[in-house]
Amino acid sequence: MTSIKQVQVTFDCAEPERVARFWCEVLxxxxxxxxxxxxxxxxxxxxxxxxxxxxxxxxxxxxxxxPRLYFQRVPEGKVVKNRVHLDVRVGTGLVGEERLAVLEAECARLIELGAVRVQLLLADDENESCLAMQDVEGNEFCLD
Incomplete structure (x- = not known):
């Protein structure tokens, strides 16, 4: 029988406390x-x-x-796209204009905290709409 493990999500960053406090506000x-x-x-x-x-x-x-989020200072800056990212689930169960309105409202709140809007990805045959964003140090995440 496989036991369930706890996970921690670790961020490499330049300013651990700044990035941690951003994610406290987001989540x-x-x-x-x-x-x-x-x-x-x-x-x-x-x-x-x-x-x-x-x-x-x-x-x-x-x-x-x-999960616990852990932020560790590293000497190098971010230079490529993340291979793993967080999806912040703010629109679960919503579709169409109602979903877009919730995503846009949360996007506006996060921009005030220092996030950057990257791209709105509109719904297609397989996925609902989501918003690609970056945190205060450029780490990608999605509002989903």
Whole structure:
């Protein structure tokens, strides 16, 4: 029998806290409590060697259902399209103009947070409409 595994989604990025806080706003996630013995994440960060300060950040689904998101600083910038991306499911069950209106409303909200609209992909014989976007560091995701 195969056991069910938990997954964590990891983002390579230049500014882990900035990208994490963007995704908290997108998904309704929260920053978990700091490690035991530290009153705040700032206290914990100051306890690290300078080269590790700001090197990672995380956010979690407050309901405990969704995967933990982990953001790690890497030296190289993003240069190619992601091979894996998140689909943010805001239009589930909706079709036509009603779906487009929901996608556009969420797109406008995310643009205010620093996201970039890339392309509206209209419904075809196999898929409903979705909106391709990029987060604050250019990582692709879709509003679906």
């Amino acid at each position: 309704g996630y929260v920053v978990p409590p700091p490690p035991e013995g530290f009153a705040t994440w700032d206290d914990f960060t100051r306890s690290l060697p300078p080269e590790r300060q700001g090197a990672s950040f995380a956010c979690v689904d407050p309901s405990g259902v969704g």
